[in-house]
Amino acid sequence: MDDRALVKAIRAIIGSDATDDDCAVIEDGENYLVMSTDMLHETTDFPKGITDYECGWMAAAVTLSDVASMGAAPIALLLAVGVDRAERVEEITRGADACCRAYGCRLMGGDMDAHSECTLVSSGLGRVSRDGLVRRRGAQPGDVVAITGIPGRAQAGLDGYPEYWKALITPRPGVFEGQALGRAGATAMMDVSDGLSISLHDLAEASGVRMDVDEAAIPRPGGVPAEDAARYALFGGGDFGLLFTCPEDVFPVAGVDATCIGRVAEGEGVYLDGEPLAKAGYAHYWE
Numbered sequence: 001m002d003d004r005a006l007v008k009a010i011r012a013i014i015g016s017d018a019t020d021d022d023c024a025v026i027e028d029g030e031n032y033l034v035m036s037t038d039m040l041h042e043t044t045d046f047p048k049g050i051t052d053y054e055c056g057w058m059a060a061a062v063t064l065s066d067v068a069s070m071g072a073a074p075i076a077l078l079l080a081v082g083v084d085r086a087e088r089v090e091e092i093t094r095g096a097d098a099c100c101r102a103y104g105c106r107l108m109g110g111d112m113d114a115h116s117e118c119t120l121v122s123s124g125l126g127r128v129s130r131d132g133l134v135r136r137r138g139a140q141p142g143d144v145v146a147i148t149g150i151p152g153r154a155q156a157g158l159d160g161y162p163e164y165w166k167a168l169i170t171p172r173p174g175v176f177e178g179q180a181l182g183r184a185g186a187t188a189m190m191d192v193s194d195g196l197s198i199s200l201h202d203l204a205e206a207s208g209v210r211m212d213v214d215e216a217a218i219p220r221p222g223g224v225p226a227e228d229a230a231r232y233a234l235f236g237g238g239d240f241g242l243l244f245t246c247p248e249d250v251f252p253v254a255g256v257d258a259t260c261i262g263r264v265a266e267g268e269g270v271y272l273d274g275e276p277l278a279k280a281g282y283a284h285y286w287e
């Protein structure tokens with residue numbers, strides 16, 4: 001059993017509206033509020049050699065990225081810290097606070113407990129105007145499929161390429177880009193935290209469309225053997241670029257460095273150069 005299968009089971013209990021997007025969406029007068037919570041822990045998320053400061057940064061960044069992927073501006077973050085040694089708490093807090101401040105957000109509280117495995121749970125709140133909200137479900141046939149950034153860098157860092165270590169441990173959420181894309185008229189969006197391929201499938205499924213992707217158009221990490229670079233770019237997790245769709249005449253969006261990698265079509269599934277693309281990426285598993 002993996003986490004995507006479990007989300008389907010949870011969806012049957014609490015509904016599609018609560019589980020279809022990177023954030024929950026709450027009506028608030030002229031605006032929407034968006035909320036996300038994310039758990040990171042030592043075994044699956046914190047690579048050997050990462051500092052406590054960087055763990056805090058990563059926890060904040062993962063949640064700010066979910067807020068950004070809705071087109072929203074982050075307002076506040078709470079951080080719950082489960083940790084084996086009390087002296088780790090301050091550096092973790094410094095890292096999370098620095099990430100929040102870098103993106104116009106504030107760390108405004110949290111919780112803590114003694115815990116054998118370092119576990120960080122960050123919860124974020126954001127705000128977006130009615131026009132600016134972007135969900136995963138709005139992709140239309142004929143739209144452009146595009147991504148910001150270069151997917152596969154975090155996986156390259158994890159596999160020992162030192163030039164990508166920083167990309168792995170201090171990821172940069174697309175807070176500015178998400179809002180610009182929302183205002184410009186992106187029709188569907190999510191972050192690629194679990195990998196590009198699996199995210200393409202998520203976006204296509206949520207929108208009820210087919211996506212055709214051109215492999216040669218996908219940016220990939222340089223300085224890595226070609227086969228590995230292609231695999232990292234498609235299936236590696238831990239990058240926080242935004243995957244979005246928009247009408248052709250909207251692309252490119254001023255100030256947003258993005259690459260067109262394909263097209264939305266009627267139908268279902270994700271195709272790479274005409275062949276079905278495996279729905280694989282970063283996942284959490286249970287026996």
Ligand SMILES: Nc1ncnc2c1ncn2[C@@H]1O[C@H](COP(=O)(O)OP(=O)(O)O)[C@@H](O)[C@H]1O
Pocket residue numbers: 003007010018019020021022023024038066193194
């Ligand atoms: N335990 C849970 N209870 C309720 N909803 C959940 C739970 N876990 C995940 N979800 C929801 O399922 C969707 C997908 O989750 P996830 O893959 O964690 O998204 P993301 O990668 O954007 O954080 C999100 O809308 C999330 O809020």
Ligand SMILES: Cc1ncc(C[n+]2csc(CCOP(=O)(O)OP(=O)(O)O)c2C)c(N)n1
Pocket residue numbers: 038039040043044045046047062066154158168193194237238239282
């Ligand atoms: C051992 C290890 N593998 C991969 C990564 C890269 N990484 C950081 S966060 C993340 C994915 C996001 O984590 P998840 O708990 O799935 O958050 P969500 O998808 O819910 O946003 C990944 C793959 C990592 N930091 N460490």
Ligand SMILES: [Mg+2]
Pocket residue numbers: 022065066069190191193
């Ligand atoms: Mg997400």
Ligand SMILES: [Mg+2]
Pocket residue numbers: 022036037038062063066
């Ligand atoms: Mg998340």
Ligand SMILES: [Mg+2]
Pocket residue numbers: 003193194
């Ligand atoms: Mg996930």
